[in-house]
Amino acid sequence: MNRVxxxxxxxxxxKRCGLIAYVTxxxxxxxxxxxxxxxxxxxxxxxxxxxxxxxxxxxxGPVIQAAAQRALEGGTTLxxxxxxARAIREKSQIPLIAxxxxxxxxxxxxxxxxxxGAAAGFDAVLLTDLLPEAAREIQRSLHHHGLGLVFLLAxxxxxxxxxxxxxxxxxFVYYVSTTGVTGTxxxxxxxxxxxxxxxxxxxxxxxxxxxxxxxxxxxxALRERCACVVVGSAIVRAIADGDPVGAPQxxxxxxxxxxxxxxx
Amino acid sequence: MxxxxxxxxxxxxxxLPDRAGYFGDFGxxxxxxxxxxxxxxxDAAYRKMRRDREFRHELDRILAxxxxxxxPLTEAPRFAELCGRFRLFLKREDLNHTGAHKINxxxxxxxxxxxxxxxxxxxxxxxxxxxxxxxxxxxxxxLQCVVYMGEVDMARQELNVFRMRLLGAEVVPVSSGSRTLxxxxxxxxxxxxxxxxxxxxxxxxxxxxHPYPMVVRDFQSVIGREAxxxxxxxxxxxxxxxIACVGGGSNAIGLFYEMLKHESIRMIGVEAxxxxxKLGDHAARFSGGMPGVLHGTHSMVLQxxxxxxxxxxxxxxxxxxxxxxxxxxxxxxVGRIEYHDCSDELALEAFHRLSxxxxxxxxxxxxxxxxxxxxxxxDIATGSVVVANLSGRGDKDVPQIAALEQRHT
Numbered sequence: 224m225n226r227v228x229x230x231x232x233x234x235x236x237x238k239r240c241g242l243i244a245y246v247t248x249x250x251x252x253x254x255x256x257x258x259x260x261x262x263x264x265x266x267x268x269x270x271x272x273x274x275x276x277x278x279x280x281x282x283x284g285p286v287i288q289a290a291a292q293r294a295l296e297g298g299t300t301l302x303x304x305x306x307x308a309r310a311i312r313e314k315s316q317i318p319l320i321a322x323x324x325x326x327x328x329x330x331x332x333x334x335x336x337x338x339x340g341a342a343a344g345f346d347a348v349l350l351t352d353l354l355p356e357a358a359r360e361i362q363r364s365l366h367h368h369g370l371g372l373v374f375l376l377a378x379x380x381x382x383x384x385x386x387x388x389x390x391x392x393x394x395f396v397y398y399v400s401t402t403g404v405t406g407t408x409x410x411x412x413x414x415x416x417x418x419x420x421x422x423x424x425x426x427x428x429x430x431x432x433x434x435x436x437x438x439x440x441x442x443x444a445l446r447e448r449c450a451c452v453v454v455g456s457a458i459v460r461a462i463a464d465g466d467p468v469g470a471p472q473x474x475x476x477x478x479x480x481x482x483x484x485x486x487x
Numbered sequence: 488m489x490x491x492x493x494x495x496x497x498x499x500x501x502x503l504p505d506r507a508g509y510f511g512d513f514g515x516x517x518x519x520x521x522x523x524x525x526x527x528x529x530d531a532a533y534r535k536m537r538r539d540r541e542f543r544h545e546l547d548r549i550l551a552x553x554x555x556x557x558x559p560l561t562e563a564p565r566f567a568e569l570c571g572r573f574r575l576f577l578k579r580e581d582l583n584h585t586g587a588h589k590i591n592x593x594x595x596x597x598x599x600x601x602x603x604x605x606x607x608x609x610x611x612x613x614x615x616x617x618x619x620x621x622x623x624x625x626x627x628x629x630l631q632c633v634v635y636m637g638e639v640d641m642a643r644q645e646l647n648v649f650r651m652r653l654l655g656a657e658v659v660p661v662s663s664g665s666r667t668l669x670x671x672x673x674x675x676x677x678x679x680x681x682x683x684x685x686x687x688x689x690x691x692x693x694x695x696x697h698p699y700p701m702v703v704r705d706f707q708s709v710i711g712r713e714a715x716x717x718x719x720x721x722x723x724x725x726x727x728x729x730i731a732c733v734g735g736g737s738n739a740i741g742l743f744y745e746m747l748k749h750e751s752i753r754m755i756g757v758e759a760x761x762x763x764x765k766l767g768d769h770a771a772r773f774s775g776g777m778p779g780v781l782h783g784t785h786s787m788v789l790q791x792x793x794x795x796x797x798x799x800x801x802x803x804x805x806x807x808x809x810x811x812x813x814x815x816x817x818x819x820x821v822g823r824i825e826y827h828d829c830s831d832e833l834a835l836e837a838f839h840r841l842s843x844x845x846x847x848x849x850x851x852x853x854x855x856x857x858x859x860x861x862x863x864x865x866d867i868a869t870g871s872v873v874v875a876n877l878s879g880r881g882d883k884d885v886p887q888i889a890a891l892e893q894r895h896t
Contacts, residue, residue, distance in 0.1 A: 278795040279669065279781065281676045282519045288663060300793045325517055326780045330794030352517045352780065356507065377521035379683060384523065402521050403681040 226318040226346045227371060227394040230269055231429040231450055240446035241269035242482050243431060245322060245455030246462065246474070247290035248273050248307050249299025255467045257310045262471035263458070264317050266478035271311070272349065272453065275304050275323035282324075282351040284406030286456040290463065301331050305343040312344030320347045320373065333361050337368035347371035347394060355391035362391075375399055378418060385425050395429040395450065398422065400436065407456045408435040411444060419448040442481045454481060503814070508697020511820060513813035516696040518676075518783045525683045530698040532603045537705070542598065549594050553627065554584045556591075556709065560717040560874075565844040566857070570864030573871040574722070577847070578714045578742060580878045587850065587879030588710060588738045589620035589691055595706035597624035600687035607631045607686040611675040613640055613668030613734070614805035614852065615647025616879055617691030622656035624689075632656040635674045637666040640804045643887050665798045668808050672782050692735025693812035696783030700813055707741025714874055715745055722872050730755040731876035732855040733826065734770070734805045736812035738878035743824065753825075756815060757859045759801035760828035766791070770799040771828040772811045773819055779810075786813040802831035803851035803884070833858035838881060838888070850879035851888075 234241045244263045248256050260271050276294035280287065308319055321340060328336045328350070340348070348370055353361065355374055362372045371393030376385060379402060389396055398419070401412035412435070423430060432445055433453030445452055454477065461473040503510045516526060536542040550556040558579045567575035580588035593610075600608060608630045612618030618634040625632035634651055638660050641648050651658050664670040672695075679688045693700045693707075711729075718726055729746055731739035733756040746752045761769030769775065772787040779788035781796055789797040789809040801807040818824040829837075837857035842848045849857065856875050860867075867873065 278664065279673050281673050281782070282680065284677075292663075295795060324780075326788070326790065326796070327794035329779060330777065330790060330792070351519055352783070354516060354518070354520060354523060357515055357517065375520045377519070377523075379521050379524040381524060381527075384520075388520070399519075399521060402683050404677045 225369070225371065225394070226316060227270070227320070230318050231395060234269065234450055240442065240449060241451040242267060242478060243270045243272055243320070243433070243451055243453040244268035244458055244478060245272040245274060245453060247276055247287060247294055247459055248304045249276055249294030249297055250290040250459070250462060251293060251467050251470070252297055253299065253303045253307050255470050256307050258471045259462060259474045260311050261314065262475040263478055264315055266475035267482045268317070268478050269451065270318035270320060272320045272322040272455070273304060273308060275301060275321060275327055277324040277327055280324060282404055284404040284456060286407070286460050287405050290459045301327055305339055308343040308345055318346045319344055320349055321345050322349050325350050325353050333364040334367070337365045337370055341368040341370050345370060347373050349373040349375070349397060351375065355387055358391070373397055376422070378402055378412070378414065385422060389426045389428055392428060395431050396426055397453070398430055398432045398449070400432050400434045403434065405434055405455055407437040407460070411435065411441055416444060416448060423448065439481050454478070503817070504697060504701055508701070510814045510817035512778070513784070513786050513816040514697060514700055515785050516783060517780045517785065518696045519680055521680050521683060522696070525679070526696055526698065528603065529599070529687070533599055533698060533702050536599055536602060542602070546595055546598055549627070550591070550709070554590050554594065555582065557713045558582050560714060560721065561847070563841070563845045566841050569840055569844065570860045571867050572869040573864065573867045573873050575860070576718065576721070576726070576872065576874045577877040578710060578874060580710060580738065580876060581847070581849065581853070581880035585616070585620050585623050586882065587616040587620065588707060588741060589617040590623065591709055591741070592691065592703050592706040592737060593617065593620035593624040593689060594627070596687070596689045596702065597621070597628050597630060600689070601628050601630060603687065605685065605687040607633070607682065608689055609633045609635065609675050609678050609686055610689045610691060611635045611668065611671040612691065613671065613807060614803065615640065615644040615651070615883060616805065618656070618658070619647050619650050619654070621689050621691070622651045622654035625656065626654050633678070634658050635661050635671040635678070637661045637668060637671050639666040640668065640671070644804055644883060646886065647883055668804065669796065676782070692737040693740050693814060694735045694782060694784060694810065700784065703737050704740045704744055704814060707737050708744040710738070710741035710876060711743060711745035714742065718872065718874065724872070725749045725752055726874040727751070727871040728753045728755065728867060728873040730757065730856045730860065730873065732757050732806060732852050732878065733811060733815060734759070734808055734852060736815045738876050740812060740814055742874070742876040747823065754823065755859070756824055756826045757856045758826060758828040759803060759806035759855060760830040761800040761802070762831060767798050768800050769828065770801045770806050770808060772809070773826040774828065781810040784810070784813045786810050786816045802834060803855070805850070805852040806855065827859055829855040829858040829862070833862060835888070837861055842881070847877065848881035848885070849877055850881050851884045853878045
């Protein structure tokens with residue numbers, strides 16, 4: 224069984240809501256990213272989304288945009304993202320999901336990405352601007368190398384699309400909590416909890432909820448309603464908020480402030 | 488999308504795009520899931536209105552009484568003499584209300600938006616012409632209007648910023664990335680993802696996710712439809728050559744679309760050659776780009792070896808964009824349209840010559856098509872009939888050119 228499926232099985236067995244932590248790879252540099260991920264796992268993160276920096280991140284708010292820009296200015300490429308994944312994988316079995324826009328992977332070649340990505344230790348890929356109807360061959364290339372492809376579900380998705388996305392997505396479905404870009408928000412979308420109750424009944428796959436989740440009270444409101452939450456901008460902001468040496472500690476503190484349990 | 492190019496099906500794109508929005512390998516819909524419902528809604532509303540007699544009457548009435556269509560076709564013999572031995576006709580989109588072809592699409596989409604019950608409109612703008620056109624259409628129809636514009640473009644097109652504000656629009660400066668059109672589109676998409684339930688995004692070119700390339704093309708195709716009728720009256724035939732500048736490509740597809748079925752017409756799209764062939768110094772997607780996905784569509788994209796989108800350069804803000812409409816990418820691939828480029832310097836030369844010889848100050852964008860004719864017109868057969876799209880007027884460019892030339896003298 225792959226690491227993503229194993230994680231959701233374990234969360235179910237332990238009857239707890241997990242936490243996926245997002246970091247932009249290469250912000251401020253690749254070595255720091257590796258150390259941050261190690262600390263995020265110690266702090267209680269159940270899986271890692273490793274962000275591939277892209278020049279035109281249309282689904283991201285200012286915090287992650289700025290992180291991508293810093294990473295690109297530092298010269299981070301897909302090869303560095305693989306290097307980071309390999310370094311993480313040397314010490315850890317935490318599920319690793321590549322979080323990217325389509326173009327950097329297309330340019331690299333999907334077959335080649337599947338091969339090198341799997342070899343580096345990735346388990347799955349999530350592409351913000353790829354819909355299931357355009358993904359068939361890309362998904363086949365990834366499957367060929369044992370990588371899953373995760374799709375997003377939005378508050379505006381029709382009934383028909385909910386079913387389609389549930390069927391197409393590998394391992395779990397990522398629900399976007401609100402219409403908007405990534406970024407911390409003080410309150411959850413007021414319609415979110417009710418919407419999750421409806422959607423959960425329709426999904427066969429585990430549900431992760433992301434966008435705008437940054438606090439323990441968000442986690443508390445969501446923990447009975449999804450398998451996992453995703454925390455991104457709050458971690459990325461903490462990494463940027465001081466010197467690189469202290470970045471792992473600051474990132475870990477964000478996770479510790481949200482979840483109760485300590486790492487396994 | 489396929490990694491191996493699919494075999495193109497037809498050389499005419501009359502039946503394209505297909506249901507999923509593809510023109511052969513190009514086009515499609517590459518967006519966050521949040522936008523799919525709005526794109527489906529827009530697609531359905533547009534298809535319905537396209538068949539609706541009342542909608543068409545209202546659009547035609549606005550185009551006639553407000554925009555000033557049909558626009559004239561002007562022969563330019565004194566300028567043509569500088570280029571070669573052919574007859575040159577200019578399709579005068581510069582004489583539209585607001586001074587460019589952009590208004591054709593802006594009023595069309597604003598009408599669709601109003602009929603869909605969307606009260607808030609957003610738009611991106613590069614040169615400012617699409618922003619002004621959208622602000623104008625919104626004023627006409629009583630819609631709220633927000634325009635995203637890169638800070639660099641705001642500086643070089645100050646007059647258009649002021650015009651948009653006069654028209655009641657809010658202009659939001661974009662300070663991310665290269666602070667030009669590409670970044671304005673990023674920001675407009677982010678706004679749309681957030682306010683998708685109440686807002687319609689009036690995209691200004693034949694770019695973006697399906698159905699935009701189709702919708703914008705259809706609203707702009709009035710240009711070529713009129714030109715064919717006018718040429719038939721004036722010279723009794725279809726043109727031998729049609730030429731237009733290509734940024735996103737809306738004025739070009741507008742001129743070309745109705746002509747595609749006439750296989751004898753040679754069609755030429757002219758991109759911005761900028762300062763030279765180095766990546767970052769131009770916006771020539773066909774000579775310098777690779778297939779890729781930007782802003783929701785699969786097309787030819789200027790990018791580095793890791794798929795990061797390149798910065799571009801052009802003297803004209805309206806051509807300064809790293810991707811091109813997917814239908815152009817398709818028409819280039821199947822060999823129906825040829826694409827060339829024209830440098831900043833040559834465009835500037837054409838800008839002056841048309842002004843002096845014909846009493847028409849062209850937009851810097853349109854000057855690229857004229858510049859190509861100045862350089863290559865000798866290869867066009869004697870007596871040929873050439874129609875060039877004069878997509879906009881140059882008033883907006885006058886301060887920039889005055890500053891540029893003051894620096895040089």
